[in-house]
Amino acid sequence: MKYSWATTVVASSSLLATAVSAASADDWTKRSVYQVVTDRFALGNGSSPSCDTSQKKYCGGNWQGIINHLDYIQDMGFDAIWISPVVENVQGTTTEGEAYHGYWPQNINSLNTNFGSADDLKSLSSALHDKGMHLMVDVVVNHVVANPTNTSSVWPETFDYSLLQPFGAANSFHTQCFISDYNNQTDVEQCWLGDSGLPLLDLDTENSTVVDTMYSWIKNLVSDYDIDGLRVDTAKHIRQDFWPDFASNAGVYTVAEILIGNVTYAAPYTKGLDSVLDYPTYYAVYNAFTNGTSGNMSTIAEMVNQAQDQYNHGTFYVGSFVENQDNPRIQSTVSDQAIVKNMMTWPFINDGIPILYYGQEQGYQGGNDPANREALWLSGFNTENKPLVTHVKTLNAARKQAISANSSFLTTKASFISQSSSTSTLAISKPPFLTLLTNVGSGSSSSASWSIPSSAGLYSGKETLVDVLTCDTVTTEDDGSLSVSASGGLPKVLMPAEALSKSGSLCGSQASGAMGLRGLNVGMMGAAVGAILAGMMLV
Numbered sequence: 001m002k003y004s005w006a007t008t009v010v011a012s013s014s015l016l017a018t019a020v021s022a023a024s025a026d027d028w029t030k031r032s033v034y035q036v037v038t039d040r041f042a043l044g045n046g047s048s049p050s051c052d053t054s055q056k057k058y059c060g061g062n063w064q065g066i067i068n069h070l071d072y073i074q075d076m077g078f079d080a081i082w083i084s085p086v087v088e089n090v091q092g093t094t095t096e097g098e099a100y101h102g103y104w105p106q107n108i109n110s111l112n113t114n115f116g117s118a119d120d121l122k123s124l125s126s127a128l129h130d131k132g133m134h135l136m137v138d139v140v141v142n143h144v145v146a147n148p149t150n151t152s153s154v155w156p157e158t159f160d161y162s163l164l165q166p167f168g169a170a171n172s173f174h175t176q177c178f179i180s181d182y183n184n185q186t187d188v189e190q191c192w193l194g195d196s197g198l199p200l201l202d203l204d205t206e207n208s209t210v211v212d213t214m215y216s217w218i219k220n221l222v223s224d225y226d227i228d229g230l231r232v233d234t235a236k237h238i239r240q241d242f243w244p245d246f247a248s249n250a251g252v253y254t255v256a257e258i259l260i261g262n263v264t265y266a267a268p269y270t271k272g273l274d275s276v277l278d279y280p281t282y283y284a285v286y287n288a289f290t291n292g293t294s295g296n297m298s299t300i301a302e303m304v305n306q307a308q309d310q311y312n313h314g315t316f317y318v319g320s321f322v323e324n325q326d327n328p329r330i331q332s333t334v335s336d337q338a339i340v341k342n343m344m345t346w347p348f349i350n351d352g353i354p355i356l357y358y359g360q361e362q363g364y365q366g367g368n369d370p371a372n373r374e375a376l377w378l379s380g381f382n383t384e385n386k387p388l389v390t391h392v393k394t395l396n397a398a399r400k401q402a403i404s405a406n407s408s409f410l411t412t413k414a415s416f417i418s419q420s421s422s423t424s425t426l427a428i429s430k431p432p433f434l435t436l437l438t439n440v441g442s443g444s445s446s447s448a449s450w451s452i453p454s455s456a457g458l459y460s461g462k463e464t465l466v467d468v469l470t471c472d473t474v475t476t477e478d479d480g481s482l483s484v485s486a487s488g489g490l491p492k493v494l495m496p497a498e499a500l501s502k503s504g505s506l507c508g509s510q511a512s513g514a515m516g517l518r519g520l521n522v523g524m525m526g527a528a529v530g531a532i533l534a535g536m537m538l539v
């Protein structure tokens with residue numbers, strides 16, 4: 001691969017010209033997202049109380065706490081956060097504990113005062129924007145929640161509807177029934193989540209008054225708090241044709257939770273909303289890496305190919321993750337740090353928008369909900385001697401460098417280079433990345449290697465590639481082919497030395513890219529100056 005400076009300069013200037021719509025999906029593709037459970041990230045007054053996740057109670061985290069620790073997030077290279085739902089939730093306790101996670105809205109026109117005031121939320125939004133970061137807010141549209149008021153067996157259950165604002169009456173809801181058949185989409189959309197102890201009252205999103213209420217609510221929420229993106233909870237529980245107008249009222253990037261490992265099922269939602277959280281690939285990644293070497297890495301490629309084919313905009317707008325608030329942390333299943341590092345690498349090197357769930361960088365190990373919602377303040381926000389903090393920092397830096405080194409990075413599909421001899425390795429090409437993953441782990445008897453044939457057409461002969469996770473280099477053969485062995489089961493993220501900048505923090509001493517391209521992309525140099533420089537460099 002010969003590095004084409006002139007092409008990069010031209011593309012950079014057109015990128016500058018189009019980068020006007022701040023909170024569009026295209027803008028989000030350049031970013032990476034740090035997901036926080038607001039109640040569990042930080043207290044605004046800096047105190048550090050104990051937090052027993054099994055109690056399912058508020059532990060005290062709030063918006064001011066996030067504001068106070070934005071440097072912690074930004075220093076790892078993230079330029080967006082996703083926070084818990086912000087509206088007022090069911091008060092006190094329920095059969096499932098307190099609403100500390102925010103997913104049980106009660107009054108959608110008020111904020112959850114456990115997290116702060118309207119001014120606090122506005123301050124969080126502006127503190128983020130001052131740092132060039134984006135705010136993604138989680139929103140629940142499918143249901144609202146009140147404790148049932150019937151004291152004996154009554155069906156349907158009874159509620160104090162006056163609590164459920166602005167709805168206030170039974171005729172705003174579907175008739176009570178619990179979802180019993182997930183293969184019947186009407187049942188999924190019109191029956192209720194939860195159980196008789198804690199029923200989630202299912203809004204009648206076939207009723208135009210309810211629909212209009214939700215559309216104007218989202219429009220106002222986004223504008224009142226200057227929100228840049230929305231994570232849309234339980235989206236598959238509302239009819240698909242509800243979503244396009246919801247998205248246009250929101251006017252910002254929307255990513256839907258479609259909790260299913262089936263690409264064909266998820267695909268239609270990428271038309272009404274910008275995209276989906278990439279659950280199908282998440283499940284493939286989780287199973288491939290947590291079953292020892294009997295995990296089949298090729299299933300990841302198969303799933304990604306399906307998603308690239310079937311989703312609107314391919315997988316460029318998906319949210320790509322390996323942990324979240326609803327799934328067990330990877331270290332609850334695997335402790336081998338080589339496997340952990342392979343899994344953590346995935347979201348940063350594929351087509352989607354990387355999302356990291358708070359605490360992963362600190363090595364948190366909580367299993368299923370509620371164990372996976374640990375208090376981050378108990379880590380002391382310590383970043384010294386934290387190998388996974390370093391790993392995340394490097395992955396964010398690598399992705400930023402890839403974006404600035406190749407203007408096609410964000411719009412070219414990742415592809416897989418067949419590793420015919422093994423189901424324990426995966427080679428993913430997304431120039432300038434060539435990422436090599438393996439599930440063999442760090443055991444002394446395990447080994448893995450990858451082969452990239454010259455027919456893949458990726459490299460020229462005797463080209464120097466740098467593994468940006470270690471700064472070790474490898475050199476291609478005369479014909480451009482490459483053979484690499486894993487060391488200790490660790491992943492490799494290879495970039496051409498020419499795609500790195502000597503002045504950059506990412507393996508600068510291995511770089512052969514003379515000036516670094518970042519200056520061009522951040523607009524410090526006009527295209528004309530760039531073209532002159534490019535001419536000089538070609539001499």
Ligand SMILES: *[C@@H]1O[C@H](CO)[C@@H](O)[C@H](O)[C@H]1NC(C)=O
Pocket residue numbers: 001002003004405406407408409412430431432
């Ligand atoms: C940039 O990416 C495109 C698409 O993957 C690839 O064809 C091209 O070779 C890359 N260019 C450089 C200079 O890396």
Ligand SMILES: *[C@@H]1O[C@H](CO)[C@@H](O)[C@H](O)[C@H]1NC(C)=O
Pocket residue numbers: 043045046047060
């Ligand atoms: C800090 O805030 C928490 C939650 O609001 C409160 O319970 C605690 O008393 C406060 N601590 C101090 C030292 O102010």
Ligand SMILES: *[C@@H]1O[C@H](CO)[C@@H](O)[C@H](O)[C@H]1NC(C)=O
Pocket residue numbers: 147148149150151152153154155157158196197
């Ligand atoms: C209300 O009635 C339902 C149906 O009989 C029952 O399952 C539920 O436990 C009751 N709820 C309360 C709070 O008593």
Ligand SMILES: *[C@@H]1O[C@H](CO)[C@@H](O)[C@H](O)[C@H]1NC(C)=O
Pocket residue numbers: 167171172207208209210
């Ligand atoms: C639709 O919902 C509104 C309140 O949100 C209610 O007043 C109206 O009766 C409902 N319509 C039907 C047909 O249920």
Ligand SMILES: *[C@@H]1O[C@H](CO)[C@@H](O)[C@H](O)[C@H]1NC(C)=O
Pocket residue numbers: 177184185186187190191
């Ligand atoms: C699907 O679910 C709806 C709502 O529960 C129900 O009315 C309908 O009978 C179900 N259809 C089938 C084929 O079971």
Ligand SMILES: *[C@@H]1O[C@H](CO)[C@@H](O)[C@H](O)[C@H]1NC(C)=O
Pocket residue numbers: 262263264265
């Ligand atoms: C996946 O979803 C599609 C569309 O809903 C459905 O037709 C198909 O049967 C599902 N596949 C599996 C394996 O469940």
Ligand SMILES: *[C@@H]1O[C@H](CO)[C@@H](O)[C@H](O)[C@H]1NC(C)=O
Pocket residue numbers: 286287288290291333
């Ligand atoms: C192993 O993979 C299978 C699917 O192939 C999955 O059902 C199982 O949960 C995986 N085991 C672990 C520990 O994740």
Ligand SMILES: *[C@@H]1O[C@H](CO)[C@@H](O)[C@H](O)[C@H]1NC(C)=O
Pocket residue numbers: 296297298299302423
């Ligand atoms: C691994 O997965 C791929 C893609 O699903 C499949 O074609 C292949 O047969 C699987 N190999 C094994 C050994 O299970």
